[in-house]
Amino acid sequence: GENVEQHPSTLSVQEGDSAVIKCTYSDSASNYFPWYKQELGKRPQLIIDIRSNVGEKKDQRIAVTLNKTAKHFSLHITETQPEDSAVYFCGAETSGSRLTFGEGTQLTVNP
Amino acid sequence: GAGVSQTPSNKVTEKGKYVELRCDPISGHTALYWYRQSLGQGPEFLIYFQGTGAADDSGLPNDRFFAVRPEGSVSTLKIQRTERGDSAVYLCASSYDSRADTQYFGPGTRLTVL
Secondary structure, three states: OOOEEEEOOEEEEEOOOOEEEEEEEOOOOOOEEEEEEEOOOOOOEEEEEEEOOOOEEEEOOEEEEEEOOOOEEEEEEOOOOHHHOEEEEEEEEOOOOOEEEOOOEEEEEEO | OOOOEEEOOEEEEOOOOOEEEEEEOOOOOOEEEEEEEOOOOOOEEEEEEEOOEEEEOOOOOOOOEEEEOOOOOOEEEEEOOOOHHHOEEEEEEEEOOOOOOOOEEOOOEEEEEO
8 A cells, every 4th residue: 555754753943944844655646645734632734735747836835846756745835934833744645535644744943 | 614523522431332433524525534643643544435435444443443424424433342542533534526635624533542
């Protein structure tokens, strides 16, 4: 089955800096890659997603890039703010519609 | 509109007991998913419904776990003979359709088995 690896597990940045989180996946048939933000005790919330026919997608301060050949995708957050602090999960959609998630990255933005 | 809702928000039970966890998807969403999230980990897929039928139940850990969605809307996850290792947050998600469609998560049910 699909295996998703996410790095780093923790990331600490200064407010205003950029943050990058990387994920790799194993199933070349995966075609949908969402990123979720989860604050402590809250539900995961979708922040951006990308489909396999697109190489890059941007939404204000957030962007995602996908390299299908390398089976690698990344989340980029620019001009980080303290409210960006949370756990971020990448996902890859495999057979049918099941999402396989990475282990998560705890992002801390220091004011 | 209303998002995905789950009840109860917290459930404490004793080892060996039976529990039911309920999920109300977003109205009109045909696909419904159950995940389990342990502390410090990403959500782990359990089962996926398309309409009333379980399209993929390969994530259910064993036969103590069962889920139904009889009318294609509300779903119930049922756990028999609970074990301490079943303690986790059980998340439900729904999407308008399946296949590369956004999944919207509920707030989860925190299950604690003593």
